[in-house]
Amino acid sequence: MTMQEGRAIAAAMGTPAAMGTPAAVNTPVSGGRKPNGPARRFSLGRWLLPVYTALALVFLLIPIAYTFIFSFNDSIKSNISWRGFTLNNWLNVCNAQDVCSAFGNSILIGVTATVIATTLGTMIAIALVRYRFRFRSSISLLLFLPMATPEVVLGAGLAAEFLGAGVEKGIGTIIIAHTMFCISFVVVTVKARVSSLDPALEEAGRDLYGSPAQVFWRITFPLLLPGIVAAALLSFALSFDDFIITNFNSGSATTFPKFVYIAASRGIPAEANVIASAVFLIAIALVVSQQVSAAARRKRLARVG
Amino acid sequence: MAFSAFASGTVQEQAPRRKSRIALLLLLPGILYLVLFFLVPLVSLLITSLQAPSALGDIGVYETAFQWQNYVVSITQYGDQILRSFLYAVLATVFALIFSYPLAYFIGVKARNWPLLQNLMLVLVIAPFFISFLLRTLAWKSLLSDESAFVTGLKALSLLAPDAHITGTPVAVVFGLTYNFIPFMTLPLYAALERLDTRYLEAGSDLYAHPFTVFRTVTIPLSMPGIVSGVLLTFIPAAGDYVNASREFLGGTGTAMIGNVIESNFLVQLNYPAAASLSIILMVVILAIVTVYVRRSGTEDLL
Numbered sequence: 001m002t003m004q005e006g007r008a009i010a011a012a013m014g015t016p017a018a019m020g021t022p023a024a025v026n027t028p029v030s031g032g033r034k035p036n037g038p039a040r041r042f043s044l045g046r047w048l049l050p051v052y053t054a055l056a057l058v059f060l061l062i063p064i065a066y067t068f069i070f071s072f073n074d075s076i077k078s079n080i081s082w083r084g085f086t087l088n089n090w091l092n093v094c095n096a097q098d099v100c101s102a103f104g105n106s107i108l109i110g111v112t113a114t115v116i117a118t119t120l121g122t123m124i125a126i127a128l129v130r131y132r133f134r135f136r137s138s139i140s141l142l143l144f145l146p147m148a149t150p151e152v153v154l155g156a157g158l159a160a161e162f163l164g165a166g167v168e169k170g171i172g173t174i175i176i177a178h179t180m181f182c183i184s185f186v187v188v189t190v191k192a193r194v195s196s197l198d199p200a201l202e203e204a205g206r207d208l209y210g211s212p213a214q215v216f217w218r219i220t221f222p223l224l225l226p227g228i229v230a231a232a233l234l235s236f237a238l239s240f241d242d243f244i245i246t247n248f249n250s251g252s253a254t255t256f257p258k259f260v261y262i263a264a265s266r267g268i269p270a271e272a273n274v275i276a277s278a279v280f281l282i283a284i285a286l287v288v289s290q291q292v293s294a295a296a297r298r299k300r301l302a303r304v305g
Numbered sequence: 306m307a308f309s310a311f312a313s314g315t316v317q318e319q320a321p322r323r324k325s326r327i328a329l330l331l332l333l334p335g336i337l338y339l340v341l342f343f344l345v346p347l348v349s350l351l352i353t354s355l356q357a358p359s360a361l362g363d364i365g366v367y368e369t370a371f372q373w374q375n376y377v378v379s380i381t382q383y384g385d386q387i388l389r390s391f392l393y394a395v396l397a398t399v400f401a402l403i404f405s406y407p408l409a410y411f412i413g414v415k416a417r418n419w420p421l422l423q424n425l426m427l428v429l430v431i432a433p434f435f436i437s438f439l440l441r442t443l444a445w446k447s448l449l450s451d452e453s454a455f456v457t458g459l460k461a462l463s464l465l466a467p468d469a470h471i472t473g474t475p476v477a478v479v480f481g482l483t484y485n486f487i488p489f490m491t492l493p494l495y496a497a498l499e500r501l502d503t504r505y506l507e508a509g510s511d512l513y514a515h516p517f518t519v520f521r522t523v524t525i526p527l528s529m530p531g532i533v534s535g536v537l538l539t540f541i542p543a544a545g546d547y548v549n550a551s552r553e554f555l556g557g558t559g560t561a562m563i564g565n566v567i568e569s570n571f572l573v574q575l576n577y578p579a580a581a582s583l584s585i586i587l588m589v590v591i592l593a594i595v596t597v598y599v600r601r602s603g604t605e606d607l608l
Contacts (some may be wrong), residue, residue: 148595
């Protein structure tokens with residue numbers, strides 16, 4: 001997921017489906033329908049929309065299917081024409097060493113940037129919801145602006161700063177850049193969770209003579225954890241797929257997207273498709289299992305309540 | 306909405322007065338980080354954009370100056386690319402909106418009674434996010450290449466001239482931008498339509514309004530926050546994108562956008578002042594468009 005994609009995810013957050021609560025169902029008012037009213041008039045429209053939706057979703061999945069299928073291609077150098085089915089690419093991913101080391105760099109950068117951004121962002125989110133302070137609106141603006149700035153400007157800006165300061169670009173500068181654009185997304189994600197937290201729970205902890213640290217680690221933190229985990233996953237996904245900002249601040253270091261960009265002119269090895277497909281399957285598995293566990297929790301709550 | 310996520314005025318009012326020293330401690334590291342690696346870069350971009358070539362004439366070495374003419378040079382030299390960026394971005398935004406609205410409407414309104422199906426369709430909408438952005442663009446490059454079944458089929462049906470191409474043309478670039486940013490449009494539209502109270506639509510049809518009139522006068526205005534959010538989320542990254550338009554991906558010789566020019570000036574030609582001034586121009590134009598657009602469409606609580 002690129003940074004821009006995080007913006008879209010953040011935009012959809014706060015909807016019932018994303019929050020894991022059942023959607024508000026507006027049951028139609030069944031009475032009062034006119035006998036020849038609109039219910040009958042648009043029978044074509046009734047089929048048009050579902051069919052369109054199905055076709056649109058298939059369209060969105062075409063390049064994914066292509067990437068996945070060509071990860072099994074028995075390719076020699078470039079992976080453009082189909083030459084036969086093989087599992088070799090999946091079994092020997094690291095035969096293409098450049099791909100593998102770029103992938104390793106991406107993981108290292110993603111994990112480091114995620115840890116830093118999640119820590120800093122969570123602290124900001126807690127402060128924003130729980131405390132009053134001056135310059136609140138300027139701080140909100142400062143958190144909002146990185147999400148509204150084109151990536152190419154963020155990348156060129158940081159590169160200009162590093163250039164002026166004489167910093168040599170490498171993995172360290174990539175981590176600095178990724179942490180920067182992840183912070184805002186962590187704040188948005190965790191803030192939603194902090195706002196929904198019942199302050200009475202923490203008051204109860206204090207009433208029972210819990211020290212502030214005890215209250216935080218035993219009450220606040222566990223309750224915030226789902227939000228923090230979601231923010232961390234989002235950060236990692238953003239960092240892992242970022243290309244534009246990385247390209248400006250990487251120097252000679254390579255990440256997985258940068259490898260793909262450079263290799264694009266002379267042909268992408270099938271191993272790159274393997275890595276992308278594997279990452280895709282893991283991400284989808286995570287999302288689906290989250291959905292299933294949320295559904296199970298809803299059912300349990302419905303039974304208890 | 307991402308663009309109103311920081312607006313929540315209600316939370317502010319409810320926030321209890323507590324020791325601001327703890328708040329400072331919580332805020333300081335993160336805010337300092339953003340100042341150092343977001344604000345300072347913007348300032349250094351501004352300084353770089355005004356630099357003049359070094360007196361010794363070395364390539365890639367510049368001195369601090371106040372060479373505002375850099376902006377004039379950039380605009381005259383790259384006027385085509387600047388205009389093209391905004392044209393492509395506008396087209397991609399319009400196509401993405403037309404593509405996404407029915408999709409988001411079906412997921413958010415029609416599929417309400419089946420939450421499982423609704424969630425499944427949402428996962429499918431964001432599925433492209435989970436496969437590398439560059440690889441999915443390259444996938445389209447292969448699927449639209451001259452040897453591909455799609456293009457040869459079009460040529461066999463005489464829908465495309467025998468010597469015509471799709472990749473390397475503006476059509477392919479706008480197509481790529483549209484495809485890559487469709488989920489950005491669909492998600493906020495879904496978020497708005499999901500909250501749409503269908504009783505308003507019934508009230509409209511009960512008053513004998515034609516379904517199209519109901520759609521135009523009820524559905525569209527009620528989903529306006531989603532449209533605004535989606536348009537911004539699509540337009541901003543599309544205008545600054547340089548992957549789709551790059552020659553190794555879907556673009557060709559005549560499709561370079563402002564992002565491509567910034568990249569080549571910064572990383573290849575080492576002409577930092579030109580790259581910086583173009584970045585500043587891009588940022589200013591986008592901020593201006595966003596401000597005007599938000600004012601016009603009446604949702605002023607975005608910031």
